[in-house]
Amino acid sequence: AGSALAATAARAAPPDPRITEVQDWNVSWGDGVDATPYGLPIHHEAEVIRRNVPWLTADAVSSVNFTPIHALEGTITPQGCAFERHHAGAIDLPKADYRLMIHGLVDRPLVFSYDDLERFPRQNHVYFLECAANSGMEWAGAQLNGCQFTHGMIHNMEYTGVPLRALLAEAGIRPEGKWLLVEGADASAMSRSLPIEKALDDVLVAYKANGEALRKEHGYPVRLVVPGWEGNMWVKWLRRIEVGDAPWEHREETSKYTDTMADGRSRRWTWEMDAKSIITSPSPQARVNHGRGPMVISGLAWSGRGAIRAVHVSLDGGRNWQQARLSGPSHDKALHRFYLDIDWDGSELLLQSRAVDTTGYVQPTKDQLRAIRGVNSVYHMNGIQTWLVKPNGEVENVEIS
Amino acid sequence: AGSALAATAARAAPPDPRITEVQDWNVSWGDGVDATPYGLPIHHEAEVIRRNVPWLTADAVSSVNFTPIHALEGTITPQGCAFERHHAGAIDLPKADYRLMIHGLVDRPLVFSYDDLERFPRQNHVYFLECAANSGMEWAGAQLNGCQFTHGMIHNMEYTGVPLRALLAEAGIRPEGKWLLVEGADASAMSRSLPIEKALDDVLVAYKANGEALRKEHGYPVRLVVPGWEGNMWVKWLRRIEVGDAPWEHREETSKYTDTMADGRSRRWTWEMDAKSIITSPSPQARVNHGRGPMVISGLAWSGRGAIRAVHVSLDGGRNWQQARLSGPSHDKALHRFYLDIDWDGSELLLQSRAVDTTGYVQPTKDQLRAIRGVNSVYHMNGIQTWLVKPNGEVENVEIS
Amino acid sequence: ALILCAGTATAGDLGRPALPQEIAAWDLDIRPDGMGLPEGAGDVATGEELFSETCAACHGEFGEGVDRWPKLAGGDGTLADDDPQKTIGSYWPYLSTAWDYIHRAMPFGNARSLDADQTYAILAYLLYSNDLVDEDFVLSRDSFLTVAMPNADGFFPDDRATTELPLFSQPPCMADCKQEVTIRMHATVLDVTPDDAAD
Amino acid sequence: ALILCAGTATAGDLGRPALPQEIAAWDLDIRPDGMGLPEGAGDVATGEELFSETCAACHGEFGEGVDRWPKLAGGDGTLADDDPQKTIGSYWPYLSTAWDYIHRAMPFGNARSLDADQTYAILAYLLYSNDLVDEDFVLSRDSFLTVAMPNADGFFPDDRATTELPLFSQPPCMADCKQEVTIRMHATVLDVTPDDAAD
Ligand code: HEC
Ligand code: HEC
Ligand SMILES: [Ca+2]
Ligand SMILES: [Ca+2]
Ligand SMILES: [Ca+2]
Ligand SMILES: [Ca+2]
Ligand SMILES: [Ca+2]
Ligand SMILES: [Ca+2]
């Protein structure tokens, strides 16, 4: 009887004109193969773009925009919508004018051209880049209403480059050489001190991302890739590496990118990005448009210390947790995609996700972090995020007890 | 004495003005973070684009263009330069107008909206898509002079989608259902017969590639992903799946995509793409601009039957082979990147690469294939490619004994 | 239907029933056994006129092809030649394929504009121009399965598993694999690559 | 140098020697121990004039900041407050950092336009406006290391390995982890998200 009823209902509904009427695209031509030698997203996706928050900074040339992670899936971030952070704008530096100098405590100070770099043995690795300030607004509680803004200072690309250790080997590091200064070519004079252990471990001097030349805004033609470490250290338009016996304590590692605790003292050299996760859908910019029934909860998880071992999802604000399903590539220090497939009863949800990395580190709550660091750290906020899903499908950034 | 001489030489050379003179980009601003909400490659890379071969076809709406693989690195192909093959152009099909019908030998014929698809549990996988006609011109010997043209009907993306088996389970396949007809919404009425075993194995109904919505030219909003199998089966703008008890023998599986042997008889249902590899640099479009000394030989390898276990590279036209180094993600039925780092003595090279997949299959020579299939197969040419590297750095597509 | 995935069960009931009119609107495909073929009929003369009007500009008055637009007739006996001419007459194993493709995809640029009778008639003409039927032939659902396609037996299923895989799965030679190597062909001599403004 | 990689050796000798003039042109950075500091000197009064001309439009006449442009002075004793004011005076542990950054990166939009004397002078003025030196102070390579920075001892190396990792590496609770949950803050109430044309 049930199935007979269903059949009756089906007969009663009017047939869908999108099916019964022949559409233009069934009849006539679309674009030829000469239409877009280099393609862009279709106009229907015009909202899936990087966005900035104008009131955050005095000027767009020293500012940030955010990856539309609420609208992306999988793990790879397309270059075109991967967030940007500049301190003096994205510069136009032709390959022919590119030079990389290595000097200081080395046996042979050297200058490399771009073409020289392409003659070194190269490697490919997928890594996330997260700005240390990602989610920084959330130290003060629920602020920006959308994961693009709260968690969008992140991207994940496959890099091609030369291990930094190979370039250093050409120059020959003297035994006293314990730190590097890495410097960019733009007008911000971006520079950071990098301990030699990391430099000799997994740092890449990269020139391609997701197969193609780095985009202008990501450091064309050459940037540093510092796996798992805060994005500010991934110096763009890399032009100089000085080997020294002590750190330089430059502006971006003293005035900025230091984490001030409740007592006014500040942590420095907080390089590794702790394990973190975020539910990207549903989220404030990706509301639930369907009613009750099957719902996909989708999110990202990552750790600067290794791969992601597990992600837990809570529907009730952290009272109870379920094991999420990881799907897609799982690389060390790269984004992972997780899912929880639920049958939504239409009632209010307090969605949270919690990452566990391969070191056993469990993503803490914001309050756990605040108990140790206070609320003025600015950087390195990796606390658990809460989304309120309302019965009408709206989603909101909330802070809970 | 040698090192003293070198130091003298260094002092004698004029300092490089790109270093000693302050450049504009050291002083003033580049682009702000509001400049490119969705970015494109920098203008210096304007040559890294899809290209078509106008004389190949009567019209660009039923034609092909080629991925610039000679200029790409790593394994992921950016959407913007991933090759296109259409039979009636790339259509503009809004998500709101999208319908997917499943009918035929099923318990419940169903229609899904785009939003319905996003409510099914989804998966992420990286797969290559190769057109069965890729390298087809090479059956007749060395033809087009550049791997973009000889091997560029391939791309490799991370897809997000619903396993086809999940959709079929909703409709309920009747026991007699052994084949599917999969059909696109464009005016080419693209349709292929797919055996049920493959459909229930790893086929995806995909809506995202490399994290973002499929591009218009790759089937927005929904395409089929048929891992390891010829690209023509990856129906774009997928609109209909009919379950049947026998194959349909449609135009694209009889008139086309069948492989005619020397005796005039033709192989059909040649779905899997055999293991294959290509050296992308040096190659005719990526000549050697440096003289003797360190040279990176870079290439791609893939197999429709699994992952790549090894790649061998020959510098002397196949007399002797060396083990190449694989670097980067290694996924089943996905592109792999290989390298051989050599010290070039400046003499002529006959470069070849040879892929070995996880089934033990060793990429054959063109002549081995011709001995079995003749020279009129058109499709499925996976023979070893030869590049002649001349002492002046020019590279040419040649055919050798 | 119930979908099971790691750790979590999701109740199905996604999608909605497809209505008979909807299925009818999209289920236009034809199979070799005649499944899908609608009622209707058309003769060679009617087909010739229709073809001349709507198809010949690209495919030629007799299906012989124009410039690089496809040839639809001729090529009989050329399949083992060096440049096989593959047409409906010389190559296609099933007549249903032609009915299906013409009805769903042609004329190019105005697909789905032919009704069943027109499709029967055009296909009758194409069979005639391929010397497969007489000039008074009428194609209909009933006569459909009586037409013998010359290359019907010309296809065999993929046999790479037995003819190629064993051969190509031998341990590969790594050193001194051949005596000498000579170049027998240069792509640059052909010069068909679109690599300069003149191409 | 010899680079070894899986299976293949590549002789190095890539790149060319960096010339002394080239190193001098780029090696402008300064370290806390004074490494890199050039000869030169500048007094507060000269610095005040220069600052007023080239810096004050953004940073204010006394370094107090304009709109959202950074504050460079003040904030002494606020680091433990809820809204700490971090300036050269209140926060920066090393004077070298300021010399280095101003000389390489400022003025914003015309970086690398200050010579050594100008940089010494401007920094002397900034120390003065931070109440760290008297109005007759002259900053030079010699006086550089005599300036005491108030927050010099305010930094400690990353201690997460001992203070946080053990705490956050406990087996996580999966069920009945807390009693009740109440919402204490809504982002929508703040309404700072740029989500409509008015923002
Ligand atoms: C404007 C040009 C044009 C017109 C008019 C046209 N065609 Fe075509 N036809 C094509 C093209 C181009 C193709 C190949 C399409 C492809 O492969 O993507 C084709 C393919 C075909 C094929 C398949 C050929 C093969 O070997 O696979 C048949 C059969 C066919 N057309 C029949 C017709 C008929 C019948 C008509 C008229 C009712 C018609 N065409 C009108 C351009 C045209
Ligand atoms: C056109 C505006 C502008 C002018 C003029 C300008 N600055 Fe700045 N200044 C900035 C901006 C913007 C920043 C922050 C840049 C960033 O973080 O990317 C900054 C940062 C600084 C900082 C670091 C502040 C901190 O807390 O980290 C110092 C010190 C500084 N400027 C000094 C100067 C001096 C000295 C001059 C003049 C010689 C000057 N500035 C001229 C805009 C300006
Ligand atoms: Ca049918
Ligand atoms: Ca005839
Ligand atoms: Ca040419
Ligand atoms: Ca220095
Ligand atoms: Ca004062
Ligand atoms: Ca708002």
Ligand SMILES: [Co+2]
């Ligand atoms: Co930090």
Ligand SMILES: [Co+2]
């Ligand atoms: Co095939």
